[in-house]
Amino acid sequence: VLVSLMVLFAGVAVFMSYMMSKKAMGPISTAFHRQKEFVGDASHELRTPLSVMLSSIDAMEMTDGVEEDPFAQKLLRNMKSEVKRMTGLVSDLLVLARADSGVVERVIDEINVRVEAGNVIESLTPYAESNGISLYLDAPDELIVPGDRARLKQLMYILLDNAVKYSLEGGRVEMILSKNDRHWTMKVSDEGIGIDAADQSRIFDRFFRSDKSRTRTVGGHGLGLSIAKWITSIHGGTITVESEIGKGSTFTVQIPNEQAASI
C-alpha cells in the first residue's frame, strides 16, 4: 500500500509540475513568440515601401520644374532624410526582434579586426570630416580573432558613429585596439558632450536618449547601444562606458579570444 501510495504521489507531483510548467510556459511563450514574429514580419513589410519611396523621391528631384524650384527641393530633401531615418529604425528593430527570438545567427570566422576597423573608419571619414571631426585608429598591424565579421563591423560602426554624432566641431575620435592572452579590447573615445553620470547605466536601454534637448538636433532613435550590447554579449564579452559631461566619453568592449562555433 505504501509503495502504491508513493508511486501515486510521485505520479501526481510529476503531472502537476507538468501542468504548471505548461500553464506558465505555454501561452506566455506562444504570445511572446508571436509578438516577436509580428515585429519581424512588420519590419520586412515596411522595408519595401520605404525603398520605393526613396527611389521615387530621387526621381522627383530630377523632374523638370522641380529641379529648379528651391522650395520643392527642400521638401524633397526633408522627405528623403525622414525616409532614411525610418529605414534605419526598421532595420534596427529587425535586429532586436531577431535578438529577442533567441535565435542567434552568428557566423564565426577568423577576422583581422584592424582591417575591419580601418574599413569602417574609411566609410565614416567623409561624414566625420564634414562635421569638422577627425578619426584615428591605433592598433597592432595584425589583430586576428574569431568573431562574426558583419556584427562586429556593425558594433564598430555604432560606437564610432555615436562618437562623431556627439562630438563638437574640431573634436578628435579615436579607436584603440589591443589584445592579451585572454581577450581583445576595443576602446572608442571622443572629446564630445559627455554623458550625465545618472544616465550612464540607462544608455544601453532601448529607446533611451539622454537629455533630449541636446540630442534632438542629431539623428538617432536610441537603439544603437542596445544593439551594440547584444552584439558584444553574443561574443561572450562586455561593454562599459566612462564619461564626463563636457569632456567626452570612452566606450570599452572586451571580448574573449576563444569563441565556440555555436552558443
Ligand code: ADP
Ligand atoms: P542614438 O544615438 O540613436 O540616440 P544610442 O542607443 O546609440 O542611440 O545611444 C543612446 C544615447 O546615449 C544617445 O541618445 C546619447 O544620449 C547617449 N550617447 C551615446 N553615445 C554617446 C557619446 N559618444 N557621447 C555622448 N552621448 C552618447
